[in-house]
Amino acid sequence: MEFTGERFIPALSNAEDDIYYEHYNRYISIAEMAKEKYVLDAACGSGYGSGILADVATQVYGIDIDAEAIEYAQNTYAHKNLEFQTASVTEIPFEDDTFDIVISFETIEHLAEPSQQLFMDEIERVLKQDGILIMSTPDKELYSEKNLYNNHFHIKEFYEKEFYNFLRSRFKHVNFIYQRNEICNVISGHLCNDMKVIRKDYLDSSQGKYIIAICSQNELVEQKCASLQIHTGEYGKKIHRIIELQNEVEEKNKWAFSLDEEVENLRSIINDERTQFQSLQIQLQEKESLIQKQLEESKNKDESIQTLESNKEELLGEITQKQE
Structure with a gap:
């Protein structure tokens, strides 16, 4: 596969680049939530995230509209409990009430508004009544406007409040967590097994370059989804x-x-x-x-x-x- 700058392919990316940390960290942060669950990774891309989830989930299905990406995923991230299929997120090829969790990272902004609504229809259809949707998207204010940046792959980006209202029109409970890069001071060594977090106020930050939404029709409980990766x-x-x-x-x-x-x-x-x-x-x-x-x-x-x-x-x- 060719690296275009948008679809993340670990083998073709520098392990020290922001894109590497950002994409991996999203899946790692929510992996605990997928433990022993039936999971759909919608628009799975090259499949690396589906592979991470397959280490803990009961069953993972990854779908993507790009046949080349699916072939690459099948050849690279083979697991006995992981299947990949070529399919559009607006026509998800599974029965109603199939999944405990639907995950879709950095997908919704690539769709025009009518397709965004079709995508949400499909998510609601295949998600169990007590299921959870985990969806991320860049905050238009911080990602695009503040940096004077235009990602030509994106069709419809969201402001934070706009994204919240978009999801609340479908789910009773919506909670936002945020992803961003920070500078940290580290003390470590071969005799140190545990790392103390001295200040936790940054964990309560209500803003980030990327918004990760956790949505459900049932009341959400506290989850182990905070994650810190050190940029060596x-x-x-x-x-x-x-x-x-x-x-x-x-x-x-x-x-x-x-x-x-x-x-x-x-x-x-x-x-x-x-x-x-x-x-x-x-x-x-x-x-x-x-x-x-x-x-x-x-x-x-x-x-x-x-x-x-x-x-x-x-x-x-x-x-x-x-x-x-």
């Missing part, structure tokens, strides 16, 4: 990246300062040239004025010469008459 070396990578960005900023600042100096030099040259130009304009105006004055003097002289010529002609005429 992530803090060091972020510090390294910050230093790289700082160095880039310093280089750009130096470049900006050099441009400022060049601009100032150009301004100085322009000012000098402007002064010279103004001086030349003044000289030109003075010369034009002098030329105009000389032209006027020349005109006056021409007029005087014409007068003299006229007087000369008159005198010659008078002399000629007297001689006759």
